[in-house]
Structure formats: C-alpha cells, structure tokens
Amino acid sequence: MNEKPFILVTNDDGIAAPGIHHLVQSLQPFGEVVVVAPDTEKSAVGHAITLSDPLRVTNFNKNGEWQGYAVSGTPADCVKIAVGALLPRRPDLVVSGINLGSNAGINVIYSGTVSAATEGTILGIPSVAISLTTYTDPYFDTAGRFAVKIAHLVLKKGLPPRTLLNVNIPNVPEEEIRGVRITRQGMANFAEFFDKRVDPRNRVYYWMDGKKEDLPESDDVDDVAIRQKYISITPIKYDLTNYEFIPGLQDWLQELT
Amino acid sequence: MNEKPFILVTNDDGIAAPGIHHLVQSLQPFGEVVVVAPDTEKSAVGHAITLSDPLRVTNFNKNGEWQGYAVSGTPADCVKIAVGALLPRRPDLVVSGINLGSNAGINVIYSGTVSAATEGTILGIPSVAISLTTYTDPYFDTAGRFAVKIAHLVLKKGLPPRTLLNVNIPNVPEEEIRGVRITRQGMANFAEFFDKRVDPRNRVYYWMDGKKEDLPESDDVDDVAIRQKYISITPIKYDLTNYEFIPGLQDWLQELT
Numbered sequence A, B: 001m002n003e004k005p006f007i008l009v010t011n012d013d014g015i016a017a018p019g020i021h022h023l024v025q026s027l028q029p030f031g032e033v034v035v036v037a038p039d040t041e042k043s044a045v046g047h048a049i050t051l052s053d054p055l056r057v058t059n060f061n062k063n064g065e066w067q068g069y070a071v072s073g074t075p076a077d078c079v080k081i082a083v084g085a086l087l088p089r090r091p092d093l094v095v096s097g098i099n100l101g102s103n104a105g106i107n108v109i110y111s112g113t114v115s116a117a118t119e120g121t122i123l124g125i126p127s128v129a130i131s132l133t134t135y136t137d138p139y140f141d142t143a144g145r146f147a148v149k150i151a152h153l154v155l156k157k158g159l160p161p162r163t164l165l166n167v168n169i170p171n172v173p174e175e176e177i178r179g180v181r182i183t184r185q186g187m188a189n190f191a192e193f194f195d196k197r198v199d200p201r202n203r204v205y206y207w208m209d210g211k212k213e214d215l216p217e218s219d220d221v222d223d224v225a226i227r228q229k230y231i232s233i234t235p236i237k238y239d240l241t242n243y244e245f246i247p248g249l250q251d252w253l254q255e256l257t
Helices: A018-027 A075-086 A112-122 A140-157 A222-227 A243-250 B018-027 B075-086 B112-122 B140-157 B222-227 B243-250
Strands: A006-010 A032-038 A057-062 A066-071 A093-100 A127-132 A163-169 A179-182 A190-198 A204-212 A230-237 B006-010 B032-038 B057-062 B066-071 B093-100 B127-132 B163-169 B179-182 B190-198 B204-212 B230-237
Touching: A006 A018, A006 A075, A018 A032, A018 A093, A018 A140, A032 A075, A066 A075, A075 A112, A075 B190, A075 B204, A093 A112, A093 A140, A112 A127, A112 A163, A112 A230, A127 A140, A140 A163, A163 A222, A179 B243, A190 B075, A204 B075, A222 A230, A230 B243, A243 B179, A243 B230, B006 B018, B006 B075, B018 B032, B018 B066, B018 B093, B018 B140, B032 B075, B066 B075, B075 B112, B093 B112, B093 B140, B112 B127, B112 B163, B112 B230, B127 B140, B140 B163, B163 B222, B222 B230
Parallel strands: A006 A032, A006 A093, A032 A066, A093 A127, A127 A163, A179 A230, B006 B032, B006 B093, B032 B066, B093 B127, B127 B163, B179 B230
Antiparallel strands: A057 A066, A163 A230, A190 A204, B057 B066, B163 B230, B190 B204
C-alpha cells in the first residue's frame, strides 16, 4: 500500500468523549483519519437508525488537534451518512471506539460501538470495535496501541464476509496484558431491576438498573478472557440464523400446514 | 397444560397500531394476553434500551376491548419492564407484532419487532416475532391465524437456547399462501441515499432514504420465500460469534503478540 489507509473513526460515547480522541491520536500516524460521530452520548442504542427525524451535521473541532463531523444520530447513522454523503471516497477501514466499558456477552446486542462496526461491515468495509473494560481511570495507551496493531492486520489480511472484530481490552498498563485470545460471545447477562419512583407531580416513573453477572464460563469466552487480563478478539457475524436448528424446525412443518 | 398460557404481546409500531390489536384479538381465545408496548412508534430502533431517561408507564384502553401498558421506551424496554416490574408472573411466551413491513435480510438487524422477541429470549422466555410484508391494506387475518398456530407449537415444543423465531407472512388472503418454509436470514440490503435540504433558518439537514434491493438469492432465504408467497420462519440466534472464522483468526495471534 503506497498511500496511507483512509480510516473512518466513530463511537457511541459521542464525538467529545476522551476515548475517540485517544483513538484518533493513535491512528493518525498510521492512516488518514476522518471522524464522524454522534453529537451526544448514544450508549445502549443497539443497531438503531434514524428514519423519523432529519439528521443534522455540524463541524467539530477538537482543540485544534483534529476536526470531525458531529451527527444528530446513532452510531449506525454516522457510518451510513459518512459513507453515503459526507466522505469524498470510501474508507478502507472503520474503527469504532475507544468505548468506556466492555462490550462482551449479552452487551454486544445493545452496543452502539459494535453497531457502528456492523454498519461498516454491511457497507462492505472491514470494521473493528474497540472497548476498554472500565468507566474510570482508563489506560487509553494500552487500547490505542492495540487499535493500531489490529487496524494494520485487518487491512493486510481482510475479513470474511459479514464479519467484524469485536475487541475488548483489559484496563491495565500494557505490561500487565497477558496476551491476546480469540474468543466467542459469552452468555454473561445483567441482573436487572427497576427502581420505581414518584416525581414532584406525583407521577410514577422507573429507572432501569442492573448488575453484570459473572458466569462460570470457559476460558474461550469474551468476558472470561478480559477478567484474566487477556485482550479478547471475537469475530462477530451479523447472519443471525441458527443453522443448527433448521433441521429440527423442518420437522415442525407437518404440524403447521 | 390445564390453564391458558400467559402471553406477553408487544410490538414496535406502538400500542395504538392496528397490528397489535389484531394480534391480541387472535391470541385472546387461546391464551391470557397482556400487552406492554411502546407509547409511540419505535421502528428501526434496533436492540436499543433506555438507560439515560426514566421510563414512564401509562394505562392504555383499546376502546374497551382490551387494556395494556404503554411504555415511554423501546420494544426491548417494554419486555424488560414487563417481566421485571409490571407483570404478576413470568409469561409463558412473548409474541411481538404484527409488524407492518417485512423483517427479513439485513432488516432483522434494525428491527424493533425482532429485538422485543430477542429480549424475551434473553430472559429465558420462548419468543416469536410476526411481520406482515406490507405497509398498506394488510391481511391481518392471515397473520393472526398463523400467529396462533405458531404460538401453540412453540409452547408445545419449546425452542433451543438463545433462539427465537422470526416469522414473515406474505400479505395475501390465506388461501393464496403457498405453504410454510424454514429459511435463513438473507443478505438483501437497502440502497441508501441521503436527501440534503436547507431549513427555513438556512441550516442543512439530511433525510435518510433507501430502496430495498431484491437479490437473486436461493429459495431458502427469507426474502425469497415471502416473494414466492410462502410464510417464512427463520430461527434467529443472538450468539453473534462467527465460529467458522475462529481457526483463521487464531493464525493472526503470532502477528499480534
């Protein structure tokens, strides 16, 4: 590759979040980076897209260090409008992150970070989601350096159809990382509860809250790998078909017709 | 089963939509039906959940024919708050729909209808999503009668772990349905474009628009089955791991460490 790769960077924590700033700074020596990201935080938006409202795009300037487009939509919207309207040419790679908080287990389903990478994949662009397993005191250097490594490898080797990489990085100094593990999506879920309250006008409302449950899963599961201080790379495919159940379901047909 | 099954009905078109009304009417002779659905339309919300705002719940009365709970959140929120706070006991089944418009191919990723069924599955409750392939002049009778058949079978036979059924029903009179086909999720995508406009205050905004592309896919694909007037049943699993790519990805490790 003679020219620098053209890299679209986005996230779900919003364009002003520190994680995307560190990702841009890490990738800039390696590629031509363009940022198109939500104008505010869009966590747990799943793979939402905005059809009922117009999308607004404003220029964003990060203290003179880089510029980008802030979009009044979801992470998936950002990738769609970047490729469909804002960028002068197709990106070679989409990198989404650096998210604060892991996107592992059931969380993958709700993740805006992963949905942006999924959208890149749908558009035929190799895509990676990067998350750091903390909400406080992030070791962005650990994540940023690994983001460059994985970006380089994805550009060199490509990815299978409909497949992105979901990368989770333990929040420790780089020398404490024990290695990299290829993992599968685990079952770790949230134990949810609803906090019922009454507002000053005597109307009932609920806050959703939850606590991640650590399951006794095997070492090749995303959540287990990161608990053991391994970087976790899960290949994620957006073909949701349960192929194993198709023969069993064929047997239902006689009772349905 | 001595008692009637306890069935949670939800959707993404909103509690006042005609599709959910027909679903409730179809299921009522068969089960004890409770409705918990979004208070307004929540299409293309993906698997979003609401963490940053409180959820409000209001009673909804459908012209004296049935009552339900209207929730100021997404379809996934509705299933979570139903099971976590509103219902007296766990439902035996979640049925989401009847959606207007198919949820096949790439659309499955964006679908609020499917996300509600996914949420039921995450909570360990057998779940089904029902969509009718039209936005106008819906044959709700065709969809409603099939919803009862499939609900009955799911309760009788159960579903594998992490798996729901995504049912798409051609919009024709029942006698024109050619049969039922077990399918896989296809690749049919939207050709998207962005309509750039200027508002009365001279600010630019964009409307996202798109046209579904019919691909020349094989007969066992969801979109093809419904075009051929078959009812399509796709088993959907929310384990997104691309297992086939794991060995290939293992080979990357030497270059990452």
